[in-house]
Amino acid sequence: MSGQSSRRTVLKGAALAGAAGLGVAACSTDSKLGHAQTPTPTAPVPLGAPDEVPVGGSKLYREQRLVVSCPAKGRYKAFSAQCTHAGCVLDKVEENEGNCPCHGSRFDVTTGEAIHGPATVPLPEVPIRVENGKLVAGPEAPRA
Numbered sequence: 001m002s003g004q005s006s007r008r009t010v011l012k013g014a015a016l017a018g019a020a021g022l023g024v025a026a027c028s029t030d031s032k033l034g035h036a037q038t039p040t041p042t043a044p045v046p047l048g049a050p051d052e053v054p055v056g057g058s059k060l061y062r063e064q065r066l067v068v069s070c071p072a073k074g075r076y077k078a079f080s081a082q083c084t085h086a087g088c089v090l091d092k093v094e095e096n097e098g099n100c101p102c103h104g105s106r107f108d109v110t111t112g113e114a115i116h117g118p119a120t121v122p123l124p125e126v127p128i129r130v131e132n133g134k135l136v137a138g139p140e141a142p143r144a
C-alpha cells in the first residue's frame with residue numbers, strides 16, 4: 001500500500017520535472033547559469049553618460065559584462081566583456097587592454113581581438129548608440 005503511493009509520488013515528481021525542463025528551454029536566453037549566460041545582451045542595456053568613456057580610451061562595465069571604447073569624440077564601440085576562453089568576466093582594462101582574472105587572457109578592447117592566450121577567439125561586438133544623451137548597448141528595443 002505504502003509502496004504504491006510512494007511510486008505514484010515519484011511519477012508525479014518526474015512529470016513536474018519534465019514540465020519545468022520545457023520551461024527552461026523556452027527561455028534559455030535568460031539563463032542564470034553564470035558562465036553559460038549569453039555573452040551579448042538580448043535587450044537594450046543603458047550605460048549612463050557617454051563622457052564616462054574617455055576619448056581614445058575605454059571603460060569596463062563589469063556588472064553589464066560590456067566594455068566600451070571611444071576611438072574619437074562621439075564614436076563608440078562595445079564588446080562583450082565575457083572572456084571567450086571559459087567565460088569569466090574581465091576584471092580590469094588598462095590602456096585599452098582587458099584582463100581576464102581566470103587564466104590571464106588579454107584582449108584589445110578597441111577591436112575585441114585576443115592578444116594573449118589561452119583565449120584565441122575575439123570578444124563579440126555589441127551594437128552601441130547614444131539615445132537621449134545616454135549610452136545604450138545591445139539590440140534596439142522592439143517596437144510595440
Ligand code: FES
Pocket residue numbers: 083084085086087088100101102103104105117118119
Ligand atoms: S576564462 Fe578568461 S582566460 Fe580563462
